[in-house]
Amino acid sequence: MIPSILYFSPQLASWKAQLNTKLQTHGHTVEWLPIQQIKQSPALSLVLIAENDISAEDILLIPSRKTIVIVDEWSLEVSAKWINRGADNCFAHHDEHLISWLLSEFSKFALTRTRKTDDDVLQVIIDAIPAPIFFKDQHHIYRGCNTAFCEFIGRPRDEVVGHSVYDIAPKHLADIYYEADCELLAKGGTQRYEAEVRFCNGSLHEMEFNKAAFTNAGGQAIGQVGVMLEVTERNELIRKLDKATRTDPLTGMSNRREFNLTIQEALNEQKSSEQKLSLMTLDIDFFKQINDRFGHGGGDRTLQLIASWLQSQLHETDHAFRVGGEEFYILMRGKSIKSALGMAESLCKHMATTPFMINHKSIYITFSAGVIELTPNLPLDDALEMVDKALYEAKSNGRNCVCHVFQ
Numbered sequence: 001m002i003p004s005i006l007y008f009s010p011q012l013a014s015w016k017a018q019l020n021t022k023l024q025t026h027g028h029t030v031e032w033l034p035i036q037q038i039k040q041s042p043a044l045s046l047v048l049i050a051e052n053d054i055s056a057e058d059i060l061l062i063p064s065r066k067t068i069v070i071v072d073e074w075s076l077e078v079s080a081k082w083i084n085r086g087a088d089n090c091f092a093h094h095d096e097h098l099i100s101w102l103l104s105e106f107s108k109f110a111l112t113r114t115r116k117t118d119d120d121v122l123q124v125i126i127d128a129i130p131a132p133i134f135f136k137d138q139h140h141i142y143r144g145c146n147t148a149f150c151e152f153i154g155r156p157r158d159e160v161v162g163h164s165v166y167d168i169a170p171k172h173l174a175d176i177y178y179e180a181d182c183e184l185l186a187k188g189g190t191q192r193y194e195a196e197v198r199f200c201n202g203s204l205h206e207m208e209f210n211k212a213a214f215t216n217a218g219g220q221a222i223g224q225v226g227v228m229l230e231v232t233e234r235n236e237l238i239r240k241l242d243k244a245t246r247t248d249p250l251t252g253m254s255n256r257r258e259f260n261l262t263i264q265e266a267l268n269e270q271k272s273s274e275q276k277l278s279l280m281t282l283d284i285d286f287f288k289q290i291n292d293r294f295g296h297g298g299g300d301r302t303l304q305l306i307a308s309w310l311q312s313q314l315h316e317t318d319h320a321f322r323v324g325g326e327e328f329y330i331l332m333r334g335k336s337i338k339s340a341l342g343m344a345e346s347l348c349k350h351m352a353t354t355p356f357m358i359n360h361k362s363i364y365i366t367f368s369a370g371v372i373e374l375t376p377n378l379p380l381d382d383a384l385e386m387v388d389k390a391l392y393e394a395k396s397n398g399r400n401c402v403c404h405v406f407q
């Protein structure tokens with residue numbers, strides 16, 4: 001706070017001269033700086049603002065300054081309203097007490113500059129903790145933070161302490177923090193959530209916020225403390241592990257677990273969109289002979305080639321899965337049984353005429369397939385059993401063909 005400077009709002013322009021004369025009478029030379037909005041004054045500064053000049057944006061910044069609201073007619077209700085919103089005081093234009101109050105503020109400030117408190121010890125303790133820590137009062141004003149927090153946001157402590165979150169973060173992020181703070185103060189207890197945060201060097205990090213409200217002796221929430229933990233690497237690892245559990249390591253295709261999740265999603269979508277949905281199950285013919293001829297390694301290589309060939313043939317709305325040794329599913333969104341069958345037959349013909357190079361030898365591979373249209377009233381287990389039967393029918397019909405389920 002710089003007490004020799006007083007910031008004042010537009011409606012006080014003509015009135016400030018009288019006040020200035022009175023302050024000078026009591027030995028105080030004051031520099032007066034006009035502002036349109038509280039935001040234009042630094043945090044902790046002394047601001048005189050006419051009630052009618054206060055905008056919605058100003059309200060959140062009132063507690064981050066020493067704000068004195070000047071009203072036309074003073075009443076206890078009006079004064080209490082502004083003090084509850086974080087104003088230091090509320091006076092009428094003509095109130096002589098304002099001078100006395102200002103004088104007391106000026107001398108208090110001179111005193112606090114020379115006083116050392118237990119807070120210094122607490123500061124050393126929290127500075128030794130490498131995780132960013134901050135605490136705010138009930139008006140959402142930062143009342144303290146540690147070195148890690150300053151480094152994290154790229155601002156010195158005096159640009160944090162006494163400031164509102166609206167002073168130090170862009171409005172769209174400040175709105176989110178403010179909302180979370182309000183919820184914590186209202187409910188009390190603790191709060192834990194994750195949010196993406198942009199560091200001062202521009203890099204984006206995933207952070208876990210652990211916050212707790214603290215109360216006065218009467219149990220009323222008077223502030224909150226927050227500790228931030230970096231969880232970017234942990235989350236990246238979780239995402240990798242999750243992807244690995246949904247992927248077939250040999251072919252890189254989605255596996256049966258991913259199928260189980262995807263089919264549920266697709267069936268749910270179908271309920272609301274009524275879009276057509278079909279499933280094709282295909283099994284490579286005489287795969288054992290490929291293993292026998294080229295060894296297990298040659299068989300593996302063949303499965304990889306088949307997988308990438310299949311993927312290259314699919315439409316954007318189709319999704320292929322390797323669900324067993326040489327068995328694949330293709331889930332077709334937006335396709336009726338007619339178009340799914342058409343696509344399965346064309347794939348079948350196309351594969352039979354595509355040469356695959358295994359150990360420098362060109363071979364031809366075929367598959368047998370079953371196709372079914374999935375409908376909301378057909379239970380999934382029944383559908384899978386029916387399409388499997390269609391596949392075995394294709395096998396018994398001599399292989400290299402497709403059978404579909406009649407419904």
Ligand SMILES: Nc1nc2c(ncn2[C@@H]2O[C@H](COP(=O)(O)OP(=O)(O)OP(=O)(O)O)[C@@H](O)[C@H]2O)c(=O)[nH]1
Nearest residue numbers: 283284285286287288289291296297299300325326
């Ligand atoms: N190389 C390799 N072979 C596999 C893999 N998974 C399953 N197999 C083999 O695939 C073969 C499947 O054989 P079968 O079920 O008898 O069927 P098939 O020879 O394809 O004959 P039909 O399905 O009746 O046309 C077996 O020899 C399995 O060992 C794998 O991941 N790699």
